[in-house]
Amino acid sequence: MLLFTLTMTVSLLLSGCSSEASDSGQSGKSSDGATKLTLWTFVEQHAKFYKYMADEWNKKHPDKKIELQATTYPYDDMHNKLLLSLQSGVGAPDIADIEISRFSNFLKGKPQLVELNDIVEPVKDKIVQSRLNIYSKDGKYYGIDFHVGATVIYYNKELLGKAGVDPNKIITWEDFKEAGKKVVSATGKPMITIETNDLWSYWPLIVQQGSDFYGKDGNVTLDNEINVKTLEFLKQLLDEKIAKAAPGGGHHTEEYYGFMNKGGAASVVMPMWYMGRFTDYMPDLKGKMIIRPMPRWTADGNRSAGMGGTGTAITNQCKNVKLAKEFLAFAKLSREGNIQIWKQLGFDPIRWDVWDDPALKEPNKYTEYFGKDIFNTLMSVKNEINSPTITENTPKMNQLVVQSVLYKVLKEGSLSPKQALKNVAKEMKKQ
Numbered sequence: 286m287l288l289f290t291l292t293m294t295v296s297l298l299l300s301g302c303s304s305e306a307s308d309s310g311q312s313g314k315s316s317d318g319a320t321k322l323t324l325w326t327f328v329e330q331h332a333k334f335y336k337y338m339a340d341e342w343n344k345k346h347p348d349k350k351i352e353l354q355a356t357t358y359p360y361d362d363m364h365n366k367l368l369l370s371l372q373s374g375v376g377a378p379d380i381a382d383i384e385i386s387r388f389s390n391f392l393k394g395k396p397q398l399v400e401l402n403d404i405v406e407p408v409k410d411k412i413v414q415s416r417l418n419i420y421s422k423d424g425k426y427y428g429i430d431f432h433v434g435a436t437v438i439y440y441n442k443e444l445l446g447k448a449g450v451d452p453n454k455i456i457t458w459e460d461f462k463e464a465g466k467k468v469v470s471a472t473g474k475p476m477i478t479i480e481t482n483d484l485w486s487y488w489p490l491i492v493q494q495g496s497d498f499y500g501k502d503g504n505v506t507l508d509n510e511i512n513v514k515t516l517e518f519l520k521q522l523l524d525e526k527i528a529k530a531a532p533g534g535g536h537h538t539e540e541y542y543g544f545m546n547k548g549g550a551a552s553v554v555m556p557m558w559y560m561g562r563f564t565d566y567m568p569d570l571k572g573k574m575i576i577r578p579m580p581r582w583t584a585d586g587n588r589s590a591g592m593g594g595t596g597t598a599i600t601n602q603c604k605n606v607k608l609a610k611e612f613l614a615f616a617k618l619s620r621e622g623n624i625q626i627w628k629q630l631g632f633d634p635i636r637w638d639v640w641d642d643p644a645l646k647e648p649n650k651y652t653e654y655f656g657k658d659i660f661n662t663l664m665s666v667k668n669e670i671n672s673p674t675i676t677e678n679t680p681k682m683n684q685l686v687v688q689s690v691l692y693k694v695l696k697e698g699s700l701s702p703k704q705a706l707k708n709v710a711k712e713m714k715k716q
Contacts, residue, residue, distance in 0.1 A: 428596020432632035482534030516702035
């Protein structure tokens with residue numbers, strides 16, 4: 286019976302792998318001679334972008350046409366399915382989107398992804414370097430991001446104006462705190478909202494200072510002095526009523542959108558990709574919000590941090606690696622591709638040399654909402670954008686920081702910043 290069970294299991298696995306081949310990297314030719322390339326993603330908007338770029342590629346390269354078969358899966362399903370197919374050696378797509386916090390899982394041991402140095406090197410000096418490093422191992426690049434994810438501060442200029450505060454004169458976080466006192470006094474509204482169920486109010490502020498949850502060597506640094514003092518600062522803002530805990534716990538909740546849409550707070554710190562949340566969910570703030578660099582912690586400190594991301598990779602099961610590389614370079618490394626990333630997705634593209642391109646100043650829903658100086662702000666911080674250190678334990682670390690640090694310190698007030706960070710650091714050092 287055991288032998289029979291094992292035989293049937295192997296048979297089913299082989300059968301499953303065989304059926305996977307039809308929607309995976311087993312590329313061939315379509316009826317019109319185009320080369321089939323398969324792509325997996327977990328974001329429908331990404332799939333639409335790739336299909337648009339495939340059409341553009343075919344117009345420019347009629348002798349090397351591709352038929353892109355892009356499939357969108359739920360986040361967990363896609364990453365798990367991709368990891369299993371790479372480990373088994375069959376069933377993977379030619380190209381795949383891999384979310385930043387999962388990417389380290391695909392670099393363990395010998396990566397089952399294709400090295401991309403030959404398409405990166407020609408334009409490397411035009412890319413925000415930190416967005417390459419997070420998808421690299423031993424000097425080899427394995428993923429190309431959509432955006433820098435530059436963290437900025439969104440100000441409600443109407444509320445600041447009522448308090449006589451000039452946002453351009455808020456240089457440091459201490460300036461921000463003093464401006465916040467004026468806003469609260471004049472309007473009765475908090476200066477800023479702080480997340481208690483997510484990381485976006487805390488993580489960028491420590492990465493901005495060159496700190497993180499992990500050091501570059503992969504060792505836990507969660508409870509270091511910078512991280513403790515930063516969390517103490519956020520708690521102080523809440524205690525002094527300069528800040529308010531974000532309704533719903535985070536900046537991606539219906540409660541929060543409704544609160545901000547009514548002018549609930551004078552600012553929020555979030556990455557550039559959050560612009561779409563304003564345009565889509567907070568329409569009444571159109572023309573009232575402006576984008577500025579984050580305040581500095583020190584006189585010469587950085588004013589941004591690169592947060593979030595998706596690394597697009599080519600798997601080692603791809604049958605047409607050269608063509609897949611050429612298409613990926615066209616879609617995500619070319620000037621045209623980076624301009625389309627802005628136009629279609631509203632992301633701050635990884636090529637900083639397009640940030641001052643006239644095409645990025647053409648009217649669209651973002652310039653109409655925030656004004657025409659969006660990329661002037663980005664150009665001013667292009668050399669100040671650190672990205673976080675991602676390890677295979679990052680998902681667990683992030684979960685614990687939210688549940689056992691931010692919630693307990695900023696929401697419950699049951700632990701001090703130092704103690705909460707120390708507790709989680711101790712637990713994660715055992716991993």
